[in-house]
Amino acid sequence: MTSRSGRKGTGAGADEILPWFIVGAAALVGLVFSGVWLGGTLGAAVSGAGWNPPPFSLSTLTALTREGPGELWPAASPGAVVAGIAVLFGSGVALAVLALLAVRRRLSKPAGLAGRRELAAMLPKGAEARARELRPALAKQKRLDPDDTGNLLGNLEPNGPELRSSYEDVELDLMAPRSGKSTGIAVPRVLRARGSVLLTSNKADVYSVTRAERERTGTVWTFDPQGIAHTPRRMWWDMLADAGTIEGARRLAGHFVAAVNDDASKRDFWISAAQNTLTALFHAGNRGGRTVSDVLGWLADPADRTPIDLLNDANMTALADQLRGTIQGAVETRDGIYETARQCAACLLDPAIAAWVTPDPKVPQFRPERHALSRDTLYLLSKDGGGSAAGVIAGLADSVLRAGVVAAERQGGRLEPPMTAVLDEAANVCRISDLPDLYSHFGSRGINIVTLLQSYRQGSRVWGEAGMDALWSAATVKLLGAGLDDADFVEKVSRLVGEHDVSTVSYSRSKDGRSRSTSYRLERVLPADRIRALPKGTALLLATGVKPALIRLRPWYKEPGAERIQAAAQAEMQAITARAAQEVLK
Structure with a gap:
């Protein structure tokens, strides 16, 4: 009895499917016949036989099945008829594939992320409106260059449009090596900058790609004390000029301390005392019109009273007394403080580095x-690790940024055109200790x-x-790219992206018939494993006041004019290689 019931159920299922199978087969035959009818007619017309379509009827379908296409278009060559049919079906298949890919890309974007409506302020029209508000100089211009309206972030996935942040935004980008930081962010920002540019890096890649283009805009200054790009010294910077107060x-002493202190949250007695000593010596050097070499001499000989005398002459008696107290203290303590200070400023012992911060009338002063x-454009290049010029690099970068703030205040509050500062490898070569506190202030200037x-981490x-x-x-704009492996951080981002309702449809069958029910549950928009597995060239965009969005970066080599830039970059790399070879021979 059970077996009979099972066979009955199977038969009922087949009876339900059979009518749909017949309808599908009839639709497929009709679609193929329509394609052959239209394609053959077009092929015959193109070959010169004229537009003579056969009747669109069952008898025509029968003749086509029995005799082939030549029976329906006797005045045309069989090759032309077959070619027309093939072209039509080929075009149809191509369109179907494109439509399928478009649907697949749209479905691949996780539900719950921002779309065009949520990102209206970053779309071209919204970016232009904000630019006219922030930059009065653009208010009277009828048409704006897109790069005048803001920084290009990338294209909204899956199919655009482009998104731009405003020049009031400040940005933090977290990406693993070789995930598009240089090609998709650093290089485009430098190439598209409207005003002055500051770039820090520990490699010559961004420099080699952008230098020739930036020379078309203004003067290029290259601060390369450790020979990253093997550029000859054509500038010097008065490092002690910033020590006038x-x-x-x-601040200057802090940059040298930060360069050797791996954890800013752990500052022991020796580090703090060394910063105090460097502060006094740098200030004495400035007030006395001395050079970096003089400061190094004072560090080497704690008994030298010259800096104390210079501070007293400048009426800085409290600072002079503090320095005297350090020098006259216990020998072990004094030597420990001075040795720590010497380690912090050790990079200046290299004459090749010290020359860049020592007055030289033969080259221009930056x-x-x-x-x-x-x-103009300033490239600040330095190696990582011990012996690097990171303290000098951080000091010069900080000096430029603070000069920008002063200039903005004198202009009424905001620089016009805006300054672009790209701190690539900031944790390695540009450790400005209070950068987090200054970040939002830069955007308003x-x-x-x-x-x-x-x-x-x-x-x-x-x-x-x-x-x-x-x-x-x-940071008002954050880009999180491929290769983020910090489990705690990625989980935190996943929670920030949020959750959305996911519907589940279930079917049941009873003696009264079939029923359909829908239930809902909350699910992460982007689970942690999916954030970690973001493809190279894509990034998660977190902007203030906007739902998270997924974007695709725009590498410089895929933009208009890339051929010219590529040629210049290759020539620059060849020049770097040649200079490096000459240095080896020397």
Whole structure:
């Protein structure tokens, strides 16, 4: 009895499917016949036989099946008829494939992310409207260059349009190595910048691609004390000029301390005392009109009273007394403080590095206050690790940024055109200790700053957990690219992206018939494993006040004019290689 019931159920299912099978087969035959009828008629017409379509009827279908296409278009060559049919079916298949790919790409975008409506302020029209509000100089121009309206972030996945942040935004980008930081962010920002440019890096890739293009806009200054690009020295910067005030001297000393202190949250007695000593010596050098070489001499000989005398002559008696107290203290303590200070400033012992911050009448002097108001470009290149010039690089970068703030205040609050600062490898070669505190302030002054890090943890090692949290909060635009392997951070981002309702349809069958029910559950928009597995060239966009979005970066080599830039980059790399070979021979 059970077996009979099972066979009955199977037969009922077949009876339900059979009518649909017949309808589908009839539709397929009709579609194929329509394609042959139209394609053959077009092929015959193109070959010169004229537009003579056969009757669209069952008898024509029968003749086509028995006799072939030649029976329906006797005046045309069989080859032309077959070619017309093939072209029509080929076009149909191509369109179907394109439609399928478009649907697949649309379905591949996770539900719950921002679309065009949510990102209206970043679309071309919204970006132009914001640019006219932020930059009064553009208000009277009828048509704006897209690069005048904001920074190109990329294209909204899956099929555009392009998205731009405003020049008021400040950006933090976290991406693993070889995930598109240079090609999709650093290089395009430098090439598209409207005002002055500051770039820090530990490689010559961005420099080699952008240098020739930036020379078309203004003067290019290359600060390369360790020979990253093997460029000859054609500039010098007065490092002690920023030590004219105690605050400036302390900031300068802080850059050298940060360059050797791996964790900003852990500052022991020796590190703090070394910064105080460097502050006093840098300020004494500035007030006395001395050079970096003099400061190094004072560090080497704690008994030298010259810096104390210079501070007293400048009426800086409190600072002079503090330095005297350090020198006259216990020998072990004094030597420990001075040795720590010497380690912090050890890079200046290299004459090749010290020459870049020592007055030289043979080459031009770089002046940060002039750079902020220009359309020039400053490349700051340094190696990682021990012996690097990271302290000098951070000091010069900080000087340029602060000069930009001063210039903006003198212009009424905002730089015009905006300054672009790309701090690539900021955790390695540009450790500005209070960068998180200054970040939001830069945006309000027309200084569009982008900090590039390999991971959240890398930033925490430099600025501490609290400092990195502050930097994350201050950034109004954040791009998270491929290769983020920090499980805790990725989980945190997944929670920030949020959850959405997912519907589940279930069917049931009873003696009263079939029923359909829908239930809902909350599910992560982007689980942690999916964020970690973001494809190269894509990034998760987190902008203030906007739902997260998925974008595709726009590498410079896929943009108009890439051939010219590529040729110039190859020539620059060849020149770098040649200079490196000459240095080896020397």
